[in-house]
Amino acid sequence: MSTSRRSKYPLLMVICAFLVSASTLSAADEHPKNWTPPAKLIYAQKLSDESMASHPELLSVTFHGVPPGQTDAYTMFAGSYPDRIGNADDPDDIDISKKGITIVDPRWHRPNDTVKKFVMMLPLRDTKGENIGELVLAYKNPTPSPKNEKDYFLGSTALRDSLMKKIPSYAALFEAAR
Numbered sequence: 001m002s003t004s005r006r007s008k009y010p011l012l013m014v015i016c017a018f019l020v021s022a023s024t025l026s027a028a029d030e031h032p033k034n035w036t037p038p039a040k041l042i043y044a045q046k047l048s049d050e051s052m053a054s055h056p057e058l059l060s061v062t063f064h065g066v067p068p069g070q071t072d073a074y075t076m077f078a079g080s081y082p083d084r085i086g087n088a089d090d091p092d093d094i095d096i097s098k099k100g101i102t103i104v105d106p107r108w109h110r111p112n113d114t115v116k117k118f119v120m121m122l123p124l125r126d127t128k129g130e131n132i133g134e135l136v137l138a139y140k141n142p143t144p145s146p147k148n149e150k151d152y153f154l155g156s157t158a159l160r161d162s163l164m165k166k167i168p169s170y171a172a173l174f175e176a177a178r
Contacts, residue, residue, distance in 0.1 A: 033086040035067050035075040044078035046177035059140045064093050065133025068174055096121050100131040120156035125164040132170040135160050
């Protein structure tokens with residue numbers, strides 16, 4: 001290999017490293033972190049893991065709200081994508097936590113989503129039935145039809161209500177899992 005050809009490789013490696021760093025920073029800027037989870041496994045994460053294990057139709061289960069000791073720092077505090085835990089919530093997530101609304105979100109034609117999915121965003125409730133945050137459920141392999149939207153809605157509310165029976169309070173979600 002010629003000397004001039006070898007000397008181009010270090011420059012090429014530097015350029016590639018820069019591009020990777022720039023794209024990583026750009027992705028991080030899109031979803032800034034506003035909370036760092038504790039080192040211990042919290043109860044909400046255990047509930048997410050159990051839900052994923054018992055519902056193979058799901059792509060993800062995430063819990064959102066304001067972690068204890070924070071003020072208006074709405075974030076994902078547990079879920080199927082550990083690298084996203086601590087991401088600041090989007091305005092629709094905050095609306096669900098604050099207002100207790102449900103969003104039925106079929107994502108058939110979203111160009112930025114790499115996987116076709118159906119997303120349900122529901123108020124998270126405790127054993128008393130109080131709205132305490134948000135639960136987001138993403139389903140795999142959706143087929144667009146009104147019947148399926150109803151099925152996703154009913155299945156999601158049933159799953160949320162089964163979780164509700166396991167959540168004595170919002171604070172309990174942040175306790176160490178047993």
